[in-house]
Amino acid sequence: MGHERRKPVTLLEVAAKAGVSRMTVSKVLREVGSISDDTRQRVRQAAQELGYLPNSLAGSLSSRKSQMVAVIIPSISDIVFSEVLSGVNSVLRPTGFQTFIGESGFEPETETELIRAMLSFRPAGILMNGGMARSADAEGLLARRNCPAIQLWDCDRRALDFSAGPSHEEAGRLVANHFIERGLRRIAYVGAELDKDLCARRRYLALNASLAAAGIDLLSVTCEDRPRQAVTGRFLTEQLVREHPEIDAIHFLNDAMALGGLSYLHEAGFPVPERISVVGFNGTSLANAVRTRLSTIDVPRTAIGEKAAQALLQMIEDEDVPEFWQAPLVLVQGNTTAAA
Amino acid sequence: MGHERRKPVTLLEVAAKAGVSRMTVSKVLREVGSISDDTRQRVRQAAQELGYLPNSLAGSLSSRKSQMVAVIIPSISDIVFSEVLSGVNSVLRPTGFQTFIGESGFEPETETELIRAMLSFRPAGILMNGGMARSADAEGLLARRNCPAIQLWDCDRRALDFSAGPSHEEAGRLVANHFIERGLRRIAYVGAELDKDLCARRRYLALNASLAAAGIDLLSVTCEDRPRQAVTGRFLTEQLVREHPEIDAIHFLNDAMALGGLSYLHEAGFPVPERISVVGFNGTSLANAVRTRLSTIDVPRTAIGEKAAQALLQMIEDEDVPEFWQAPLVLVQGNTTAAA
DNA sequence: GGAGCTAATGTTATCGATAACCTAAGCTTA
DNA sequence: TAAGCTTAGGTTATCGATAACATTAGCTCC
Incomplete structure (x- = not known):
């Protein structure tokens, strides 16, 4: 099964086989212009039999249109x-x-x-x-x-x-209010690759600003060189609670990281939500698969x-x-x- | 910021600006042929200033090559x-x-x-x-x-x-042997969309065949209309253990479904692996994020x-x-x- | 000193289609 | 019945590049 097959079939070959001009074939296949039923049939059949595949390079170049x-x-x-x-x-x-x-x-x-x-x-x-x-x-x-x-x-x-x-700023504010309403004040943010994902960074900044307005300092644990996935969430959470066992709420960059974090919190004996509250971001279906139904921001x-x-x-x-x-x-x- | 901008710049315009022919511009930009340093400079600069972007439709059509x-x-x-x-x-x-x-x-x-x-x-x-x-x-x-x-x-x-x-057949055999070696005999398979994913189906069939050769009947719980994700794994596992609480090992279509299943097993009080063993497929990084390190088949x-x-x-x-x-x-x- | 190179650039044909216009036959309609 | 329209189809130019070959000038070298 080699790939150096014959040159692809062109309009001209279809036209020859159907006994019409290229233009007629072109019109039939694009369903424009007026062509008799009889010709239409012959052209269609010829194209079919030859396995004609239009060349979009030529087509788009000529028509200046693209699909x-x-x-x-x-x-x-x-x-x-x-x-x-x-x-x-x-x-x-x-x-x-x-x-x-x-x-x-x-x-x-x-x-x-x-x-x-x-x-x-x-x-x-x-x-x-x-x-x-x-x-x-x-x-x-x-x-x-x-x-x-x-x-x-x-x-x-x-x-x-x-x-x-x-609005990622709105997202940050939503999380801030959620925590504030619940009387949580020792709040941390866990994320990764914020230098690359500016949207996530904006959520973080908005969270930070909203909390600051309420007189709350946000603790942030992030790293730029790990993927924004569960493993990283778990790793950073471990680091976070070791150094700051006093925190009582964490917002994660996304749900995947939150799930990683949750798994560590359970394991390390920090009951969620009694001891620490957790909020993710995205509303991925992932969020509802584990025993805990992650609080998160649902994005349509x-x-x-x-x-x-x-x-x-x-x-x-x-x-x-x-x-x-x-x-x-x-x-x-x-x-x-x-x-x- | 409308999008009905001027016609894109062509080789001809670059050529005019640089005071050479189209062919010369083409050669400079593709770095073929021999062109004097001086001309090369002028062409490059003209192209740069005009913001020339080659038209791949024309280029590939003509050269019959593509990138x-x-x-x-x-x-x-x-x-x-x-x-x-x-x-x-x-x-x-x-x-x-x-x-x-x-x-x-x-x-x-x-x-x-x-x-x-x-x-x-x-x-x-x-x-x-x-x-x-x-x-x-x-x-x-x-x-x-x-x-x-x-x-x-x-x-x-x-x-x-x-x-x-x-080889998906090998994968199925690997799992079968893994279970058999451990003396597990009440084995179930949990999957979804097997009508669409023929590779997964082949793993399943190989598992089934290998077990049959060892005199073991495989119980399978699958559905065709749910995604191959954690939620589905959880749902099907629930259904499985309700109807067949006697099973002692489950192979899941993939790691995501396995994690969903695990979460249910924990919740429903089936200790893993003491009571039920679980094996996934893929070796996604997901697999190591939760407290349990999922047994799985690592695919490079x-x-x-x-x-x-x-x-x-x-x-x-x-x-x-x-x-x-x-x-x-x-x-x-x-x-x-x-x-x- | 002229045949023969090489380097630098230009000309022409072509890739495979479509747009725009043209033609001829058949039909209306006043 | 001739002007005028439709229908069915064809011709020609063009889209924006590249391949292949042609040209020109300067150089080498026997």
């Missing part, structure tokens, strides 16, 4: 993103647009190359996560793009043509993707679109924080 | 895949190839459209997960592709030009991606490549199965 929508995300392993993407796809798919994904790995250099690569195919639109430090080259590429561009996951700092996402991820895709379609149609859509946030009370 | 590598995966939320992909990228990136990802959502229909869309851009290569039911159209498209194609994640059933992945995911990418590069260079690479599997003994 490709580029999506660039920091990490495909971040569970968070998959639902945003499925929201995007659920709206885009029925319209015939195809989503092509690029993964930047949180590296600005890689992200820049991805933007360059994707834009060089002149996509119909581009969606990218907000909250990343972007290189100057990337900004330049985006500034000169000739398609609509949408920022996902961030609504505090608007960018590109449309932003769909939560699918809706974010849907709104983004809808806005994209409208912009492609040259319709007017608002500047942003702010995703509603809900702090879901589980059993890792005591009732107020 | 794009297509990857089609069933689900980006499946943690498993992210590491395979990072292995792929670590090899491909330095060579200048760009990975474009498509997500099929386990739907053959969607997968077919993705294959069509990606192949229509004439990529340098295509990588796809094995173990999915593929539509006839998809097979046709793949048969007529004119680039190397590689199957990931499955090495039992070889397909395309190269296969990189574990990054290596799979690397081998696949290396094979792809070799095929692009027209070098000979073996038919497959079988990923070594290790059953990692945690503390959810008692020592033999």
Whole structure:
């Protein structure tokens, strides 16, 4: 099964087989223009028999149109993103647009190359996560793009043509109030890679500011060189309670880290929520799988993707679109924080 | 910030600005041919100042070459895949190839459209997960592709030009032997979506066969309409032990489901491993985050991606490549199965 | 000193489609 | 019945690059 097969079939070959011109084949396959039923049949059959696959390079070059929508995300392993993407796809798919994904790995250099690569195919639109430090080259590429561009996951700092996402500042404030209402005052924050994920950093800063306004000092335990996953949550929590056994509430960067932290707290004999309250972020289904129902902030991820895709379609149609859509946030009370 | 910007800059404009022909610009930017340092400078600067971005549609169409590598995966939320992909990228990136990802959502229909869309851009290569039911159209498209194609994640059933992945049958046998060696005889399997994930199904069948050979009946609890995640593992385990409290070992489809199951077992008062042994599959970092260190089968995911990418590069260079690479599997003994 | 190189650049054809316009036949309709 | 419209299809130019070959000037070298 070699791959050095014959040259792919072109319109010309289909045309020859069907006994018509290339243009006629093109019209039949795109269902434009007026073609008799008889010809239509012959062309379809010829294309089918030859296994004709249109060449999008030629097609898009010529028509200056594309069915490709580029999506660039920091990490495909971040569970968070998959639902945003499925929201995007659920709206885009029925319209015939195809989503092509690029993964930047949180590296600005890689992200820049991805933007360059994707834009060089002149996509119909581009969606990218907000909250990343972007290189100057990337900004330049985006500034000169000739398609609509949408920022996902961030609504505090608007960018590109449309932003769909939560206010991370609001999220930070929600958690702060949640703790304050419950009379918790020795509060810690556990996170990782805050230098890369600026959205998470903004949540942290808002939490910090809200607590400060209430006269509370926030203790933070973070590291930049470990993944934002359960293992890291567990590791940092261990470090935290060893040095500060007095704390009575922890907010984690995300649910995965919170679960890691919880596992350590149980093991080390810190009852949750009696002794320490825990709040995560995201509302991933993960959160309800363990015996504890994690208190967390639920983010409507699918809706974010849907709104983004809808806005994209409208912009492609040259319709007017608002500047942003702010995703509603809900702090879901589980059993890792005591009732107020 | 509208998106209906001016027409993108073309080679011709750069050429005019630099006072040379298009061909010269093309050669400078691709670093081929011989061009004087002076001209090279002027062209580079002109391109820079105009913000020239090559049009890959035109470039690839003309040269019949591409820097794009297509990857089609069933689900980006499946943690498993992210590491395979990072292995792929670590090899491909330095060579200048760009990975474009498509997500099929386990739907053959969607997968077919993705294959069509990606192949229509004439990529340098295509990588796809094995173990999915593929539509006839998809097979046709793949048969007529004119680039190397590689199957990931499955090495039992070889397909395309190269296969990189574990033997899922071996995995099933490993688990069976693990249980048998420990004298466990009331064994259950918990999984989901086995109709879609044929690799998982093959593990299950091998487990079943190996146990049968030892005179053991395997009890299986599965469902097709729930995700292969922790919640489902928990739900099915609850159902399992309610109806069959006598079982003494469970193999889960993956680690996520195993963790969900574990949480229920703890809660329901089934000590692990004293009363019930548990084995997962994958060796995700998740496995070590909770108090229990899950016994599981470690799959070298990054290596799979690397081998696949290396094979792809070799095929692009027209070098000979073996038919497959079988990923070594290790059953990692945690503390959810008692020592033999 | 001219045949033969090499280096630096330009010309032309082509990749595989689509846009925009054109043509011829058949049909209305006043 | 001739102007005018439809229908079905074809022609030509173009999209933005690259491959392959052509050209020109300066140099080498016997």
